[in-house]
Amino acid sequence: MVPIGKTLEKTLFHYERKEYAEAEKGSDAIIADYPEFTRAIFIKAVILEETGRADEAEQYYRRAGTLFPLWLRLALQLKDVDAERSLKYFEKASVLDGGNNTVWLGIGTIHEKMGNHDKASQCFQKIDLRNEIIARLLSPVGFFILMVIGSVMMLRHGDTALALLVIASAVICLLWIKRDAGSVLQMIKKKKTYK
Secondary structure: OOOHHHHHHHHHHHHHOOHHHHHHHHHHHHHHHOOOOOHHHHHHHHHHHHHHHHHHHHHHHHHHHHHHHHHHHHHHHHHHOOOHHHHHHHHHHHHHHHHHHHHHHHHHHHHHOOOHHHHHHHHHHHHHHHHHHHHHHHHHHHHHHHHHHHHHHHHOOHHHHHHHHHHHHHHHHHHHHHHHHHHHHHHHHHHOOOO
């Protein structure tokens, strides 16, 4: 059996550089040993499609299962490597989920970098900030505040061990807020810039 992690990493490395023969060998090796490994099946389909073998690709896409998260992950992976391919996969993802803000931010950002400001504006205007602000800012901030208040109350009642556990959870929540707030702020900025 091939070591799946290193083989997948090498496969993706070759794929990003359009070294399709090497990438296909890697995906084939993984599929041979792990026939249900979705990412390898998906990458095989992408390689087949990009090398003009769409009929074969379709068979692998069907085997890969739910394509939206795979398209999105690939688009994000290619964003700084190959903008045109990234755009192609963001657009495929947008067909499957036209309400996904990450997709519209990705497509808009690529159009912006390519100088297509009208297309970028159209994409940024499709972002629904209400969902992002509630899900990525207000909910986690509210949860963080509750954890801090709870830990203070536990400390006052002498429950030090439990309070420390809640404080540790609050720190993790704070990191979560930091991670997600950046993309929300970027969405807000793009939407305002391209009104």
